[in-house]
Amino acid sequence: FPTTLDALEERAGASGLWPLMTAYLGIRSRVFDDFLTGAARDGVRQIVILASGLDTRPFRLEWPAGVRCFELDQPLVLDFKLAVLEERGAAASCAHTPVRADLREDWASALEEAGFDATLPTAWLAEGLLPYLPPEADEQLFKEVDRLSASGSRLAVEHVSAVEEMAGDALVRDGGAALGIDLPSLLPDGSKRSPRDQLASLGWRYDECSVLESARRLGRPLESAPRLMEHMFHAFAQRP
Template sequence: MARTDNDTWDLASSVGSTATMVAAQRVLSTREGLIDDPYAEPLVRAVGLDFFVRALDGEVNLDDIDPRFNTRRAAEGMAVRTRHFDGLFADAARDGVRQAVILASGLDARAYRLPWPAGTTVFELDQPEVIAFKTQTLAQLGAEPTADRRALAVDLRDDWPKVLLDSGFDPTQPTAWIAEGLLIYLPPEAQDLLFDRIDELSAAGSRVACEHIPDVSMFADERSQEIAARLKAYGHDIEMGELIYHGERNDVVDYLSARGWDVTTQKMPDAYAANGFTFDESTTIGLFSDMSYLSAVKR
């Protein structure tokens, strides 16, 4: 279903289902010993989307969906992504940053699984149903946050800075921000607004990490459509081309640089190499060869 201005979702529908998809990939990466996210699997199973549960149970063969892809390659791709964002938080903590914000947190369990230094506050922002589900499910699992977790139920299209400030966020202190897997689901103007707000709320020494995808047309090309058709045969009905916003948007690197941030990027092939993996252009991951992982520090 195509996006609308005021659409909402839970973790089994629309954009929310992509958060469950990412968590399922984190399960594969954890099983391969590439990352450690013990909460991903119980969270995915609690959501209960049939395709992902069957995938975790070995009833979906990735080789049948794309012969050039397999479980190991899916696990490596998620390991590269997860390590990038984990690394942003680890570097910030090492440098004394004690305030973190996870935007569109979905099934992200970093507030529970990372070794946060004492005195760290982690703010999580997402749709009310998403926040409520994850908080309740983790509580039922007996999970305890490793930081002062403040879960904020707010739509990022609304005045989330006010909600953040009202919840004890201190804009005079440096902050570590991540916007993992978020930008493509925002209209171009909303992407600009997101970074305007981050910039306004960030003291010197703040960090931010996100993906930089210069061309989202990859989600609608012939190869992507072929894979989507194969996935539908297994009951997977996420249509990425309908969930993302197309059209030209400002370059994130230029946008942040112009606002006083020192930006570094690492293209996917280089990110794979840095993690000891081989980036195979002939596989599905080859669609993302121009994508970069971005991190920036505010001067």
């Protein structure tokens, strides 16, 4: 967002989208925080956050000794975040390796060149990412995650099952316009196989939960737009 949070809140608060986003993003962060810290508690020492954006988990969460966290995103995004964190004197609480790469290209080589070890079990996260990837990059993501995952690796993704319906919903369209975002223009054309289908065909165990259910489990039900949120899932998979 090319402005400050206060200005955004003022502009978009009335649309209904802003309160829903702020409530939901808190839930999403917590669900995936728990996924990653749970994996680390179970002994996983290699974490890869795909499209980490302005996520600060390597700095914000407490990690056991020996954890390395790779954060992959576009160079401009990582450079901006790391400059801000450095300016504030933030220190990562695990070994931290940024990987500047485009997920539509050969990102796996960039990850391996940065020191990723495919012989170790890994916890992977793709949060707020899949709707923005073109179909080929989406298939490549699951294939490469599978290829690079030792037995016992885990993956969590946020999955939107009806991206076009969501983007066309009046709440999203009007709220997006108030925020200065043309959401449909960020979404690629083409149909994709669901994470469930892709991971099942790769032999992973798979489980998903609607975000409404995630919110209820955390004691923070999302009541304002249940119809809209019905299309969104938190999915968890494990490589046997």
